[in-house]
Amino acid sequence: MLARERTQDDWRRLLAGAVTDPKVLLDRLDLGDGPLARTLAVAPTFQVRVPEPYLACMTPGDPDDPLLRQVLAVAAEDRPVPGFVTDPLAEVEHNPTPGLLHKYRGRALLIAAGGCAVHCRYCFRRHFPYADNNPGRRGLEDALAYLAAAEDVREIILSGGDPLMLDDDALGWLVERLEQIPHLIRLRIHTRFPVVIPQRLTPRLVDLIAGSRLRAVLVLHLNHPRELATGISEALQPLLRRGIPVLNQAVLLKGVNDQLETLMALCERGFEAGILPYYLHLLDRVAGTAHFEVDEPSARLLYDDLAAALPGYLLPRLVRETPGAPGKLPLPPRW
Ligand SMILES: *Cc1c(COP(=O)(O)O)cnc(C)c1O
Numbered sequence: 049m050l051a052r053e054r055t056q057d058d059w060r061r062l063l064a065g066a067v068t069d070p071k072v073l074l075d076r077l078d079l080g081d082g083p084l085a086r087t088l089a090v091a092p093t094f095q096v097r098v099p100e101p102y103l104a105c106m107t108p109g110d111p112d113d114p115l116l117r118q119v120l121a122v123a124a125e126d127r128p129v130p131g132f133v134t135d136p137l138a139e140v141e142h143n144p145t146p147g148l149l150h151k152y153r154g155r156a157l158l159i160a161a162g163g164c165a166v167h168c169r170y171c172f173r174r175h176f177p178y179a180d181n182n183p184g185r186r187g188l189e190d191a192l193a194y195l196a197a198a199e200d201v202r203e204i205i206l207s208g209g210d211p212l213m214l215d216d217d218a219l220g221w222l223v224e225r226l227e228q229i230p231h232l233i234r235l236r237i238h239t240r241f242p243v244v245i246p247q248r249l250t251p252r253l254v255d256l257i258a259g260s261r262l263r264a265v266l267v268l269h270l271n272h273p274r275e276l277a278t279g280i281s282e283a284l285q286p287l288l289r290r291g292i293p294v295l296n297q298a299v300l301l302k303g304v305n306d307q308l309e310t311l312m313a314l315c316e317r318g319f320e321a322g323i324l325p326y327y328l329h330l331l332d333r334v335a336g337t338a339h340f341e342v343d344e345p346s347a348r349l350l351y352d353d354l355a356a357a358l359p360g361y362l363l364p365r366l367v368r369e370t371p372g373a374p375g376k377l378p379l380p381p382r383w
């Protein structure tokens with residue numbers, strides 16, 4: 049019992065202690081005096097947030113570190129670029145109750161919590177109206193009522209923000225309520241939290257996921273093979289031993305993972321840790337993220353090479369979000 053409590057305390061402490069000052073981040077990496085320090089965003093509306101286990105995987109002295117690049121707010125974010133807008137997915141149109149997105153058949157996505165353990169600069173949710181969509185108990189009741197009436201929905205996706213921002217009590221409550229909806233058969237959890245704070249996978253959380261009446265699947269979000277070194281590989285083992293499939297979705301990001309070797313290593317080393325590739329997303333054209341974009345022709349060339357180099361089961365599906373489409377639009381290899 050004591051060990052469990054300690055684990056909960058661990059992730060809470062790491063979350064609370066995350067680095068939020070970009071200057072501190074650069075100092076910690078011996079980059080405080082370099083040219084990178086002069087390219088910081090002035091007053092980012094989306095605050096910097098980097099937990100220690102993630103910071104620990106960065107290489108001191110490397111201004112091009114692919115992990116650092118994902119979390120450092122740079123001035124390029126402030127430059128407006130035509131075509132990069134605040135709600136490229138028009139998600140607000142598929143928002144039946146606060147916090148619920150019912151866009152695709154058979155699946156509904158619940159924004160179970162507004163915040164995240166890490167702030168990824170390329171994130172398509174950086175402009176999402178969380179204030180109206182951080183549901184709280186009241187909003188969750190409305191979402192549950194909607195789900196109970198929406199009999200075509202067989203799978204509930206807990207997303208965010210990051211659903212693991214909820215503590216185990218709150219998640220336990222939510223899962224129990226979802227289990228009471230008879231037409232729901234699957235529970236999917238989309239999270240980046242345990243990648244940056246592996247301690248989040250507490251024994252109690254593992255019990256909750258693996259012990260549910262709903263068949264569960266965990267979808268992680270790793271973009272770079274070095275992110276496997278945060279401790280996530282080890283932390284996943286109890287879940288894997290209990291038969292919970294673990295998938296990964298990545299975003300193709302310029303200067304982070306837009307190299308064949310990097311993507312191959314992400315898929316192959318992920319598999320060694322028990323993670324199967326699911327999606328490789330093209331960047332959503334969100335305001336402030338243009339400097340991360342790999343244009344579609346280049347992305348497809350890279351993907352053709354990736355498809356040629358990996359066994360079919362280690363190849364993520366290259367997809368683009370397209371408003372109005374019945375699902376994410378697949379861009380298959382062209383040979
Ligand atoms: C991505 C997404 C889903 C899940 O799509 P899958 O292709 O099943 O992974 C469901 N709802 C919304 C709103 C999404 O963005």
Ligand code: SF4
Nearest residue numbers: 164167168171209240
């Ligand atoms: S954890 Fe996910 S939702 Fe949160 S900022 Fe990163 S990519 Fe966006």
